[in-house]
Amino acid sequence: MPGRARDAGAGPGAGALGPAEPARAAGPGDGAAPSWRERWLALRHRLVASPAFQRWAASFPPTRGIARRNTRALFDLCAGFVYAQVLLACVQLDLFGLLRGGPMGLGALAQRLALPPERAERLLRAAAALRLVAALPDGRYALADLGAALLGNPSVSAMIAHHAMLYDDLRDPVALLRGEAGPTRLAGYWGYAGAGDPRDLRDGEVAPYGGLMAASQALVAEDILDACPLARHARLLDIGGGEGAFAVAALRRHPALRLTLFDLPAVAARASARFAAEGLGARAQALGGSFHDGLPGGADAACLVRVVHDHDDGPALALMRAAHAALAPGGRLLLAEPMAGTPGAEPVGDAYFGFYLLAMGSGRPRTARVLAGMLAEAGFRDVREVATRRPLLVRLLTARRSC
Numbered sequence: 001m002p003g004r005a006r007d008a009g010a011g012p013g014a015g016a017l018g019p020a021e022p023a024r025a026a027g028p029g030d031g032a033a034p035s036w037r038e039r040w041l042a043l044r045h046r047l048v049a050s051p052a053f054q055r056w057a058a059s060f061p062p063t064r065g066i067a068r069r070n071t072r073a074l075f076d077l078c079a080g081f082v083y084a085q086v087l088l089a090c091v092q093l094d095l096f097g098l099l100r101g102g103p104m105g106l107g108a109l110a111q112r113l114a115l116p117p118e119r120a121e122r123l124l125r126a127a128a129a130l131r132l133v134a135a136l137p138d139g140r141y142a143l144a145d146l147g148a149a150l151l152g153n154p155s156v157s158a159m160i161a162h163h164a165m166l167y168d169d170l171r172d173p174v175a176l177l178r179g180e181a182g183p184t185r186l187a188g189y190w191g192y193a194g195a196g197d198p199r200d201l202r203d204g205e206v207a208p209y210g211g212l213m214a215a216s217q218a219l220v221a222e223d224i225l226d227a228c229p230l231a232r233h234a235r236l237l238d239i240g241g242g243e244g245a246f247a248v249a250a251l252r253r254h255p256a257l258r259l260t261l262f263d264l265p266a267v268a269a270r271a272s273a274r275f276a277a278e279g280l281g282a283r284a285q286a287l288g289g290s291f292h293d294g295l296p297g298g299a300d301a302a303c304l305v306r307v308v309h310d311h312d313d314g315p316a317l318a319l320m321r322a323a324h325a326a327l328a329p330g331g332r333l334l335l336a337e338p339m340a341g342t343p344g345a346e347p348v349g350d351a352y353f354g355f356y357l358l359a360m361g362s363g364r365p366r367t368a369r370v371l372a373g374m375l376a377e378a379g380f381r382d383v384r385e386v387a388t389r390r391p392l393l394v395r396l397l398t399a400r401r402s403c
């Protein structure tokens with residue numbers, strides 16, 4: 001296992017980077033005397049664990065609201081899988097597509113869903129409780145905000161559908177944590193994460209994840225390009241650029257920009273076809289290879305979009321070093337991905353991506369500060385975070401190679 005990156009500061013510009021990784025406090029297990037805070041927490045936890053206290057807190061007016069919120073939060077944690085499966089059923093049955101044209105009654109919906117009316121009603125009531133659809137006073141059902149938002153983002157439905165593999169892999173989370181779960185379905189899906197030489201992957205093995213990534217780029221490319229326009233750059237190296245969805249968005253926005261996309265050979269071939277189909281063949285080329293063997297030079301900007309978190313610390317740091325070596329002096333790197341410790345989205349980084357990448361067999365979510373430390377270690381300077389519109393989906397660090 002490669003060594004973990006230090007939670008280092010990252011030189012100039014890095015001071016404002018997110019919360020530090022929580023320091024591992026010395027505790028009784030480490031031989032140190034417990035601090036007053038630990039003693040207070042222990043007392044508090046003994047109280048909260050007591051059923052008598054729970055009953056009292058749930059009826060005492062000043063604590064009633066907190067007790068109910070905590071009960072609900074705990075129940076939601078227990079029930080999360082069920083909610084996700086209700087959503088999967090809605091997606092598989094295309095419920096939101098059916099309601100796109102307007103509200104429908106139960107009978108018509110049951111027929112279109114090919115479900116007995118009682119089962120259709122059960123699904124619709126569950127979906128209404130989850131704010132995916134709305135039950136109208138006249139008994140018909142309509143889209144609610146969350147269902148309508150899914151219709152506007154078809155890639156989210158693709159993500160939901162492919163979660164069937166993730167849930168299979170998470171069936172025994174302790175075995176997964178102990179490395180005793182055996183081969184996972186996600187490692188097969190993301191072929192480069194498994195054993196073997198990723199350069200040997202064939203078209204049929206990269207197409208499923210390539211398509212999923214290309215579809216979900218719609219959500220992130222504009223946020224990245226709005227946060228960090230590339231107008232001052234002449235040539236962009238898109239490292240691990242997939243089928244070219246981000247590249248196409250960048251080229252369309254900056255008509256003078258030229259671009260080299262680098263990805264595994266089978267993926268680069270798909271990107272090449274896309275550039276040609278979009279009429280961008282004269283400004284964009286796709287090169288195939290493994291970035292662990294080095295990167296093509298000549299670019300004054302490079303980007304790593306949703307790539308670094310797929311890799312353990314040793315390969316991730318080597319990749320940053322390769323990007324540094326490939327950039328022209330003074331060139332700029334953009335590192336964009338969802339990050340751990342994002343305020344208001346903490347479970348997305350450490351819980352969702354933490355376990356997703358564990359099942360995939362490679363990588364981990366990192367805080368902005370850890371990534372900044374790694375970039376500095378790879379030789380970059382001026383590491384800074386640029387705010388994006390939806391940090392839950394993507395955050396952005398920029399860094400420079402010295403002149």
Ligand SMILES: C[S@@+](CC[C@H](N)C(=O)[O-])C[C@H]1O[C@@H](n2cnc3c(N)ncnc32)[C@H](O)[C@@H]1O
Pocket residue numbers: 192198213214217239240241242243245246262263264267289290291292304305306307310
């Ligand atoms: C999660 S995808 C991100 C794709 C794209 N940047 C995006 O955001 O849509 C990671 C990409 O890294 C590529 N990749 C993984 N290992 C690689 C390697 N050793 N050499 C080159 N590309 C690699 C994969 O083929 C894939 O296209």
